[in-house]
Amino acid sequence: MITGGLGFIGSNLAHRLVTMGAAVTLADNLMPQYGGNLHNIEGISDRVDVSVSDIRDTDALTTLVRGQDYIFNLAGQSSHMDSMRDPFTDLEINCHAQLSLLEICREHNPEATIVFASTRQIYGKPERLPVNENHLLRPVDVNGVNKMAGEWYHILYNNVYGIRGCALRLTNTIGPRMRVKDARQTFLGVWIRLLVEGKPFEVWGGEQVRDFTYVDDAVDAFLLAAANDEANGKVFNIGGERPVTLRELAELLVDVNNGGEYEVKTFPADRKRIDIGDYYADDNKIRKALKWTSRVSLREALQRTLAYYRKHLAHYL
Amino acid sequence: MITGGLGFIGSNLAHRLVTMGAAVTLADNLMPQYGGNLHNIEGISDRVDVSVSDIRDTDALTTLVRGQDYIFNLAGQSSHMDSMRDPFTDLEINCHAQLSLLEICREHNPEATIVFASTRQIYGKPERLPVNENHLLRPVDVNGVNKMAGEWYHILYNNVYGIRGCALRLTNTIGPRMRVKDARQTFLGVWIRLLVEGKPFEVWGGEQVRDFTYVDDAVDAFLLAAANDEANGKVFNIGGERPVTLRELAELLVDVNNGGEYEVKTFPADRKRIDIGDYYADDNKIRKALKWTSRVSLREALQRTLAYYRKHLAHYL
Numbered sequence: 001m002i003t004g005g006l007g008f009i010g011s012n013l014a015h016r017l018v019t020m021g022a023a024v025t026l027a028d029n030l031m032p033q034y035g036g037n038l039h040n041i042e043g044i045s046d047r048v049d050v051s052v053s054d055i056r057d058t059d060a061l062t063t064l065v066r067g068q069d070y071i072f073n074l075a076g077q078s079s080h081m082d083s084m085r086d087p088f089t090d091l092e093i094n095c096h097a098q099l100s101l102l103e104i105c106r107e108h109n110p111e112a113t114i115v116f117a118s119t120r121q122i123y124g125k126p127e128r129l130p131v132n133e134n135h136l137l138r139p140v141d142v143n144g145v146n147k148m149a150g151e152w153y154h155i156l157y158n159n160v161y162g163i164r165g166c167a168l169r170l171t172n173t174i175g176p177r178m179r180v181k182d183a184r185q186t187f188l189g190v191w192i193r194l195l196v197e198g199k200p201f202e203v204w205g206g207e208q209v210r211d212f213t214y215v216d217d218a219v220d221a222f223l224l225a226a227a228n229d230e231a232n233g234k235v236f237n238i239g240g241e242r243p244v245t246l247r248e249l250a251e252l253l254v255d256v257n258n259g260g261e262y263e264v265k266t267f268p269a270d271r272k273r274i275d276i277g278d279y280y281a282d283d284n285k286i287r288k289a290l291k292w293t294s295r296v297s298l299r300e301a302l303q304r305t306l307a308y309y310r311k312h313l314a315h316y317l
Numbered sequence: 318m319i320t321g322g323l324g325f326i327g328s329n330l331a332h333r334l335v336t337m338g339a340a341v342t343l344a345d346n347l348m349p350q351y352g353g354n355l356h357n358i359e360g361i362s363d364r365v366d367v368s369v370s371d372i373r374d375t376d377a378l379t380t381l382v383r384g385q386d387y388i389f390n391l392a393g394q395s396s397h398m399d400s401m402r403d404p405f406t407d408l409e410i411n412c413h414a415q416l417s418l419l420e421i422c423r424e425h426n427p428e429a430t431i432v433f434a435s436t437r438q439i440y441g442k443p444e445r446l447p448v449n450e451n452h453l454l455r456p457v458d459v460n461g462v463n464k465m466a467g468e469w470y471h472i473l474y475n476n477v478y479g480i481r482g483c484a485l486r487l488t489n490t491i492g493p494r495m496r497v498k499d500a501r502q503t504f505l506g507v508w509i510r511l512l513v514e515g516k517p518f519e520v521w522g523g524e525q526v527r528d529f530t531y532v533d534d535a536v537d538a539f540l541l542a543a544a545n546d547e548a549n550g551k552v553f554n555i556g557g558e559r560p561v562t563l564r565e566l567a568e569l570l571v572d573v574n575n576g577g578e579y580e581v582k583t584f585p586a587d588r589k590r591i592d593i594g595d596y597y598a599d600d601n602k603i604r605k606a607l608k609w610t611s612r613v614s615l616r617e618a619l620q621r622t623l624a625y626y627r628k629h630l631a632h633y634l
Contacts, residue, residue, distance in 0.1 A: 087420065091416060145469040159590075
């Protein structure tokens, strides 16, 4: 089962699992402000079970959890700004529902293995770079606090109850099927949409350093974490090929696109105060423990993403 | 205002504030499983406003929060075992209600200063001793996860919205007005009750190392943290005179009591799996930043506590 299975990373994982011959159930609430999109399962829709249900619905979740071998737990509210405007909804989804899922597993399916999609956001503003898993967690927004709690429920249910689980701390993940309608998942979605539409995009700031994971590499990490008992009870950073400034990223994107324009703007105040500054991951822990590696270069990642949206943009607006 | 104001530390703080001439409001739900006890304000009950209300009741909280200069936020579910048996109640109190309090402050009283009662439990099993504030947070029970989130809401509302706040990570706090009915606050409560009743008490394990703060010293820390803008946005460990093993503590207690018996037992399995092993705090950060110091020795702390319960035990059963 994949929670958030119609979303960006969840659906890419579903495509991979289907090609591997797995019986896949996707749970997704398909609410417009989140990442779920039925187009994301085009080509596999007849080979997966889809349940349009919310992770906050414990009855639905109880039915779904029974009998699953692996639960890829990607359902979440991921917008930092939304978490500040509506902190209680973020809490319901990122804390309460996560605890529900674990309690349901404990009661109805203690044999399941759960891989939780965590986020680099929980580190807050890094005090050193690159950031490894020994960096303190000092979240700067409500989303970061709640994801931190959600992650630790998984770790403790592994340690206390033996519900096998681990967490992947994702950075900006990019690729086909990402949300491009707005910046709720990543600003890069908006850049790509505008570029495909032939419009200029905005770079806020420009000097911030970030790393990017291509979604297929993220999918690899989820599969390795699920299949390997070495991962149980652990947290792993997932990074990418190399860190770049947003301005370099914009240049690379325009280059890959063979054209396009962008404008550098100052950071809006309400975003600035929850911004984390520079970030890039030290992901040696997962490279060593699970033999994960990032296989797709940033250039290639941007190329493939642009190619996808040139073809499918209409389904993502 | 003191949330959890009829509880152990809250009521000791109330006594101090009343002697300092402050106008004090105490909010407490007085639910039997928590620490609230009307006897705790004997002697000052005509000089404080008491609101029997729950921190989960946002309407009541909104009324209470308006106009307060300082909010000492001590309302919480503190039993580790209860948090495992009923994780959702722990979440409601230690996460949701904390976020509510902060949202209410943001809307109705952004000038308030909040001091949050956090706990050493959020560190989990220490990887080095003594534990300073740079130690990773790796909670081992639901209570620890939720208190970690509750603490960080306070820090981020300070940093993002300027709602002045800080957190004190308390260790075992002891003294008059502590809960002695059961081990929900600390095992030491039960030891003291049994000793005063002339019955043998049980020491589980015995070799675990712990530190203890006398409640008057904890009250000092709350007042210093509230009065000093240096504290805003920070977390501080509070420790005590010196670490001791539980067996040494038992010996000291029997010595101070001029008699008494105890039995060393093996740790029950359900507690063992959420036990944190040895812990004692490095509290130099608050000693330097706020000039806090622990003034009451462990022997003196036990003496005063025993003296209190010899006189008042009936009100705590």
